[in-house]
Amino acid sequence: MATNRTFTMLKPDAIENGHMGKIIDMIIGAGFGIKALKYTQLTEAQAKEFYAVHAERPFYGELVEYMTSGPIIAAILEKDNAVADFRALIGATNPAEAAEGTVRKLYAESIGRNAVHGSDSDENAEIEGNFHFTAGEII
Numbered sequence: 001m002a003t004n005r006t007f008t009m010l011k012p013d014a015i016e017n018g019h020m021g022k023i024i025d026m027i028i029g030a031g032f033g034i035k036a037l038k039y040t041q042l043t044e045a046q047a048k049e050f051y052a053v054h055a056e057r058p059f060y061g062e063l064v065e066y067m068t069s070g071p072i073i074a075a076i077l078e079k080d081n082a083v084a085d086f087r088a089l090i091g092a093t094n095p096a097e098a099a100e101g102t103v104r105k106l107y108a109e110s111i112g113r114n115a116v117h118g119s120d121s122d123e124n125a126e127i128e129g130n131f132h133f134t135a136g137e138i139i
């Protein structure tokens with residue numbers, strides 16, 4: 001299992017609020033290379049499948065609605081220790097609890113509209129990357 005890749009989405013609030021350039025700058029500045037990147041909008045079926053692990057959680061319906069509400073950027077990123085380092089860069093799920101200087105502290109609106117996704121394991125990074133990109137789209 002590769003330990004040097006992670007998967008991210010810049011979520012609809014980040015795009016809507018004009019933060020996509022600043023967040024991509026932070027990602028590159030933190031030493032991540034871009035292996036694949038696309039500007040797209042999730043269908044309801046895609047959002048439901050991507051977040052299927054949360055299907056029983058009370059926020060699932062709202063999460064699917066929000067994640068399909070506007071365009072996102074999906075990307076596969078590369079760096080040593082990518083999953084953990086990226087989670088550190090983005091900060092806690094709830095921006096109120098996120099460390100100073102993290103993406104979510106700077107740009108998230110709320111625990112739901114929290115600007116960015118980051119995979120939580122090497123296994124999920126691979127699954128999530130493959131969900132959004134075909135082999136030929138990965139540099």
Ligand code: UDP
Nearest residue numbers: 059063092093111112113114116117118120
């Ligand atoms: N989420 C939410 N309410 C919650 C917890 C999570 O709306 O109480 C949303 C939020 O957008 C979060 C996503 O569901 O990023 C996935 O939740 P997870 O616990 O996996 O957080 P993450 O891994 O994104 O930090």
Ligand code: MG
Nearest residue numbers: 117118119120
């Ligand atoms: Mg998660």
